[in-house]
Structure formats: structure tokens, C-alpha cells
Amino acid sequence: MDSVLTVNSLTMNFGGLRAIDSVDLEVRQEQIVALIGPNGSGKTTFSNCLTGIYEPTEGDIFISPTPGGRRRINGIKINRIAEMGIARTFQNIRLFSNMTVLENVMIGRHCRAKAGVLGAVLRGRKTRREEQEIVDRSYEILVRTGLADQADEPAKNLPYGAQRRLEIARALATEPFLLLLDEPAAGMNPRETDELEELIVRIRDEAKISILMIEHDMRMVMSLSNRIIVLDYGEKIAEGTAAQIWENPDVIKAYLGEDFHGDA
Amino acid sequence: MKASAEFIKSFFISLWFMLLTFPILVIRVNTIEKVVEWRWRNMAFIGIGSFLLSFVWRWLLSRKEKGRQPAETGNVETLPLGRRLLAEPRIYRPALTALALFTIAFPLLFSSYQTNIMTTALIYVMLGLGLNIVVGLAGLLDLGYVAFYAVGAYSYALLNHHFGLGFWAILPVGGLLGALFGILLGFPVLRLRGDYLAIVTLGFGEIIRLILENWNAFSFGPSGIANISRPGLFGISMTLNEATIYIYYLMVALCLFTIFVVNRLQDSRIGRAWIALREDEVACQAMGIDKTRTKLTAFALGATWAGMVGVIFAAKTTFINPACFTFMESAMILSIVVLGGMGSIAGVILGALILILTPEYLRAFSAYRMLLFGTAMVLMMVFRPQGIVTNIRRVYRYGTKGKESRPAQA
Numbered sequence: 001m002d003s004v005l006t007v008n009s010l011t012m013n014f015g016g017l018r019a020i021d022s023v024d025l026e027v028r029q030e031q032i033v034a035l036i037g038p039n040g041s042g043k044t045t046f047s048n049c050l051t052g053i054y055e056p057t058e059g060d061i062f063i064s065p066t067p068g069g070r071r072r073i074n075g076i077k078i079n080r081i082a083e084m085g086i087a088r089t090f091q092n093i094r095l096f097s098n099m100t101v102l103e104n105v106m107i108g109r110h111c112r113a114k115a116g117v118l119g120a121v122l123r124g125r126k127t128r129r130e131e132q133e134i135v136d137r138s139y140e141i142l143v144r145t146g147l148a149d150q151a152d153e154p155a156k157n158l159p160y161g162a163q164r165r166l167e168i169a170r171a172l173a174t175e176p177f178l179l180l181l182d183e184p185a186a187g188m189n190p191r192e193t194d195e196l197e198e199l200i201v202r203i204r205d206e207a208k209i210s211i212l213m214i215e216h217d218m219r220m221v222m223s224l225s226n227r228i229i230v231l232d233y234g235e236k237i238a239e240g241t242a243a244q245i246w247e248n249p250d251v252i253k254a255y256l257g258e259d260f261h262g263d264a
Numbered sequence: 265m266k267a268s269a270e271f272i273k274s275f276f277i278s279l280w281f282m283l284l285t286f287p288i289l290v291i292r293v294n295t296i297e298k299v300v301e302w303r304w305r306n307m308a309f310i311g312i313g314s315f316l317l318s319f320v321w322r323w324l325l326s327r328k329e330k331g332r333q334p335a336e337t338g339n340v341e342t343l344p345l346g347r348r349l350l351a352e353p354r355i356y357r358p359a360l361t362a363l364a365l366f367t368i369a370f371p372l373l374f375s376s377y378q379t380n381i382m383t384t385a386l387i388y389v390m391l392g393l394g395l396n397i398v399v400g401l402a403g404l405l406d407l408g409y410v411a412f413y414a415v416g417a418y419s420y421a422l423l424n425h426h427f428g429l430g431f432w433a434i435l436p437v438g439g440l441l442g443a444l445f446g447i448l449l450g451f452p453v454l455r456l457r458g459d460y461l462a463i464v465t466l467g468f469g470e471i472i473r474l475i476l477e478n479w480n481a482f483s484f485g486p487s488g489i490a491n492i493s494r495p496g497l498f499g500i501s502m503t504l505n506e507a508t509i510y511i512y513y514l515m516v517a518l519c520l521f522t523i524f525v526v527n528r529l530q531d532s533r534i535g536r537a538w539i540a541l542r543e544d545e546v547a548c549q550a551m552g553i554d555k556t557r558t559k560l561t562a563f564a565l566g567a568t569w570a571g572m573v574g575v576i577f578a579a580k581t582t583f584i585n586p587a588c589f590t591f592m593e594s595a596m597i598l599s600i601v602v603l604g605g606m607g608s609i610a611g612v613i614l615g616a617l618i619l620i621l622t623p624e625y626l627r628a629f630s631a632y633r634m635l636l637f638g639t640a641m642v643l644m645m646v647f648r649p650q651g652i653v654t655n656i657r658r659v660y661r662y663g664t665k666g667k668e669s670r671p672a673q674a
């Protein structure tokens with residue numbers, strides 16, 4: 001299997017603080033890779049580096065959207081990276097809260113459409129067809145993520161779990177090859193978590209999207225991930241399968257006081 | 265228990281007000297007879313007045329709180345009455361027809377003085393709709409909007425003065441120059457956020473005005489430019505009265521054009537991107553939207569409109585000088601957008617008509633104009649911060665839903 005994302009010794013400094021310390025990571029096609037670690041260990045910073053929100057201090061990020069098409073994306077603007085096919089969700093939900101659920105997903109389709117100001121004003125055949133395609137594709141994604149019933153609801157009216165799903169739906173609308181989920185199960189009840197788990201598996205199997213997932217819910221991490229990477233104070237302290245990580249004494253020590261096994 | 269607490273609160277407020285106003289409203293030194301007058305009656309008025317007002321104020325606030333609760337908890341949200349009426353074709357069709365007939369008949373029914381006032385109001389409708397793109401849709405606080413208005417007005421005035429160019433030739437030129445200035449200013453400053461953007465645009469507005477005031481060789485300084493040609497119509501010569509009516513219809517047509525364009529824009533890919541950018545910049549970029557380009561488009565389009573309206577303004581008044589383009593104008597246009605309801609076309613039109621026409625027809629209160637204006641604004645911000653008309657998101661046709669369309673919150 002080809003790798004879609006390769007990160008080589010990524011380092012990120014904030015002034016004197018080293019939030020990420022030469023971390024290597026690889027995501028292969030149609031894999032689910034989990035990035036775990038105690039709070040403040042640099043997981044969100046890592047995903048911000050991948051999506052262009054921060055420019056990494058050192059290291060290389062390579063993506064291969066198509067087999068063989070390898071390209072370095074350090075320092076490329078956020079929206080360009082999204083266009084290239086890395087989509088993400090946010091740890092602290094960032095929906096367009098006054099827009100409807102459907103419109104939120106439609107924004108995700110923005111980068112796959114072309115109509116400009118003139119097209120909008122004249123609204124010719126091509127623009128109308130493109131608009132309808134945006135609507136139809138977005139609705140289809142809502143159906144697949146189980147949000148179709150709330151399509152016309154303002155996003156802020158959704159329950160918490162549905163808002164997290166909507167973030168995923170919106171990210172899917174950009175047609176990514178790699179989906180980055182930052183704590184997608186945070187604040188969900190067990191039933192919502194189960195539904196989420198099933199959704200993530202479906203995204204991988206049906207849409208053939210590789211997934212890098214940051215998550216605290218150990219049960220979900222253990223059951224979904226092909227591989228797990230553990231960060232602590234910005235350093236990678238372990239990497240392996242669920243079973244290997246579960247028994248790793250370094251990991252247990254890093255989580256001490258956070259009740260690593262108790263979470264599961 | 266509750267009522268007595270409210271009572272005591274209001275009592276202390278009135279006491280406080282009486283104390284505050286004591287030196288200016290109660291004591292008066294009569295310098296002629298060299299005695300001090302004690303006007304205790306004023307104190308009583310202040311006391312009773314502030315007591316009652318504070319009661320009413322808190323009653324309104326508590327009502328507002330109550331009104332908000334069902335919206336947050338419940339799903340039984342019904343549409344406001346006005347909205348339901350407007351959703352009914354049997355009601356809005358005749359209403360629109362009546363409105364259209366009234367608009368067409370206006371110059372025939374009223375004097376040319378009234379027509380002139382209405383034209384001014386329509387100019388502000390157009391300005392408001394233009395700024396609405398920038399502030400209402402894209403969420404960029406632009407306090408120097410009047411600068412682009414000035415650019416349009418001066419481009420017509422100068423080109424007309426020096427080269428005798430006509431209104432119709434310059435109308436698009438004014439728009440283009442507005443856009444050019446919009447891009448020139450927007451490019452460096454659009455990376456700034458909120459307050460900083462507001463300050464820079466405010467400064468820009470003042471710079472343009474000061475240049476116009478001081479660069480005599482170019483702009484004729486504070487004395488301005490007079491004898492600007494009115495808009496022509498195939499070379500027909502018109503009396504002043506006819507010209508007034510002609511400009512009125514011209515303005516109606518341009519307003520309709522503006523409404524058409526803005527309406528299409530806000531229901532488009534670009535319009536959605538503006539609104540999303542206003543809601544959350546980072547998420548927007550992470551969805552692949554080019555922040556700088558999208559903002560710049562909004563800024564330039566807003567400026568285009570201001571430029572065009574500037575040309576019309578110069579042609580209507582036939583005289584302009586830098587004093588027409590002070591910060592007060594920017595503030596006025598911004599108030600129209602905020603009062604009417606950000607992002608809502610109907611709201612902005614309503615806001616413009618209210619803010620421009622009320623002072624004209626309430627000349628009797630002209631001394632209190634600013635006071636009333638300020639009070640209205642404060643009350644709006646407290647009780648209805650979303651503006652008179654709330655913007656309702658459009659509902660799209662998709663999948664199984666077929667042809668019927670319904671309002672978003674039903």
C-alpha cells in the first residue's frame with residue numbers, strides 16, 4: 001500500500017516552547033491512524049501544521065494524493081492545502097452557526113466549483129447547473145452522514161453530537177484523500193460515539209479516504225486504528241498496533257494520572 | 265418580594281439621577297439680581313421621570329429575556345407575524361403591486377421638493393445596499409465607505425468640468441474607479457481584523473477628504489465644483505422640474521438593478537463564501553476558500569457601488585465639495601445597514617427610508633434630531649441587535665423535497 005502522508009522529523013516552536021519535537025508519521029492509503037497523547041502534548045498543533053494553519057519550524061510534510069504524485073506542502077496556504085485534498089475537523093467545533101446545515105456542507109463544495117461574480121449575477125446555464133450540483137452533492141453527503149432531516153435547520157440548533165458529524169460532513173464535501181479528525185468523539189455520549197465509529201469506518205471503506213484521528217476515547221482508538229502514535233510533550237514516545245500500545249509501559253507512564261486504562 | 269426589590273432599585277436610580285443633575289438643573293445663579301435660584305420643581309421632575317423610565321426599561325429587558333427562552337429551548341418556534349404575512353402570495357402580490365404603483369406615481373402625486381427628498385433617500389438605499397455587501401455579508405467593518413462615494417462624485421465632476429463628458433459615459437467609469445480604489449486600499453489592509461480594519465478605513469476616508477480639500481489645483485479645494493451637468497436623455501433639454509423627475513426614475517431603476525445584483529450575489533457561491541467568512545475565518549479557509557481574494561471581491565464590489573452612486577449624486581446636486589463627504593456620511597450609511605438588519609436587502613431599504621425620510625418630515629424636531637437618532641440606535645442595539653428585518657437563510661431544493669419551498673425555520 002502506498003503512503004498518502006509522510007511526515008519527516010516535524011518540529012514546531014512557539015517562541016521558546018517546543019510544541020512538537022521531530023515527529024515522524026506516515027499514513028497509508030485507506031488506513032486509520034490514531035494520534036493520542038495527554039492534553040497539551042501537541043496533537044492539535046500537529047494537525048495545524050499539516051493543514052497550513054502553522055508553518056512548521058523544521059521538517060518535511062509530503063502528500064501523495066495520487067499514487068506517485070508526491071509533493072511537499074510546508075508553508076503552503078491553508079486553502080490551497082484543502083484544495084489539494086486534506087480536510088479537517090476542529091477540536092472546538094467551528095461551524096458556520098447561523099447558516100443552515102445544508103449550507104455548511106455547501107461551503108465545503110466551494111473549492112470544487114468555479115462560478116465567480118459575473119456568473120453569479122448573470123446566472124447562466126452553467127452557473128445554475130453548478131449550483132444545483134453543489135446542492136445535490138451536499139444533500140447526498142448529509143444523507144450519508146445521517147443529517148438529512150435537519151438540512152434546513154440553522155447549524156447552531158443541532159445537538160452537540162450532530163454538530164460534530166456536520167463538521168465531518170462539511171470536510172467530506174471538499175473531496176479529500178486524507179481526513180483529519182481532531183477529537184471527533186469529545187463530548188459525545190456512548191450511543192453517539194458508536195454511530196461515529198460506524199461513520200468513520202464507512203468513510204474509509206466506501207469513500208476510500210485515509211484518516212488521521214486525534215482522539216481521547218481509548219475504546220474507539222483501540223477498535224478503529226490500524227496504527228497508533230503516542231505523543232508526550234511534543235515527542236513521539238511510541239508507535240504500533242493497539243495491542244502494542246496498550247501494553248507499552250512508557251505510554252502508561254505518560255498517561256499516569258489521566259487513567260489510561262480506565263477510559264476504555 | 266420581587267416587586268419591592270425592583271421598587272427599591274428604581275428609587276436609588278432616581279436618587280442618583282437627582283444628585284447628578286442637581287448642579288445644572290436645580291441651582292441657577294441669577295447674575296443680574298445676584299441671587300441663587302433653587303428650582304426644586306426640576307428635581308421632582310427628574311426624580312419621577314427617571315424612576316418611571318427605569319421601571320419601564322427593566323420591564324422591557326425582562327420581557328426580552330422571556331422572549332428569548334423559548335427560542336433557545338424549544339423547537340416550537342413560530343414565524344413572526346410579518347414574515348407569515350409576507351410568505352402568503354395573496355397578501356404580498358397586491359402589496360408589491362401597490363408599492364410599485366406608488367413608486368411610479370410618486371412624482372405625479374407630490375411636489376418636486378418631495379420627489380427630490382425621495383431621490384436622496386433612494387441614493388442612500390443604493391449606498392446602503394453597497395455597504396451591505398461589505399459589512400452585512402462579508403462582515404468587514406468599513407468606516408471609510410464615503411471615500412469611494414467621493415471618488416465617484418469627483419470623477420464625474422472633474423471629467424465633466426474638464427472634458428465635458430456626460431453622465432452615462434462616466435457612470436461605469438465611476439464604478440470602475442471606485443473598484444480600483446477599493447482594491448488598492450483593500451489589498452494591504454484586509455489582513456487586519458475587526459477593529460483594526462475599522463480604524464484604517466476610517467483613516468482612509470479622512471485622507472481622501474483632506475486631499476480633496478487641500479489639493480486645490482486638482483480638486484478646486486473647499487470651494488468645490490459647480491455647474492456639473494445633469495444626466496442627459498438623448499439630448500432632450502429639460503426644465504428643472506422635469507430633470508428632478510427624470511433623476512427620480514433613474515434612481516428607482518438603479519435601485520432595482522442594485523437589488524437584483526445583490527440578491528443574486530448573496531444567493532451564489534461567492535455570497536455564501538462571504539457569509540461563511542463572516543462566521544468563521546479559519547474554518548472557511550480550511551474548507552478551501554481563499555480568504556484574501558474573497559474579502560477583496562466584497563470590498564471592491566462595495567466600492568464599485570459607492571463609486572456609481574457618487575456619480576449620480578454629483579449629477580443630481582450639480583455641485584459638490586469635500587464637505588459632502590465627511591465621516592458623518594459613512595456613519596449614516598453604516599447606521600442604515602445596522603438598523604435595517606445586516607445582510608438583509610429589505611432591511612437595508614427600510615433602514616435607509618427611515619433614517620433619511622424621518623428627519624425630513626419631522627423638521628419640527630430638527631433640534632433633537634441627533635438625540636432621537638442616538639436613542640433609537642441604543643434601543644435597537646439593546647432590544648433588537650439583529651436589526652429591523654432579520655435575515656432568513658435561503659432554503660434550497662434538493663433530493664426528495666421536490667418543488668415546494670418553505671421558510672427555513674418553519
Ligand SMILES: Nc1ncnc2c1ncn2[C@@H]1O[C@H](COP(=O)(O)OP(=O)(O)O)[C@@H](O)[C@H]1O
Pocket residue numbers: 014017019037038039040041042043044045046
Ligand atoms: N498558537 C500557540 N502559541 C503558543 N503556544 C501554543 C500555541 N498552540 C499551542 N501551543 C502550545 O503547544 C502545546 C501543545 O498544544 P496542543 O497542540 O493544543 O495540545 P493537544 O491538542 O495535544 O492537547 C501546549 O503547551 C500549548 O500551550
Ligand SMILES: [Mg+2]
Pocket residue numbers: 043044045091
Ligand atoms: Mg487538542
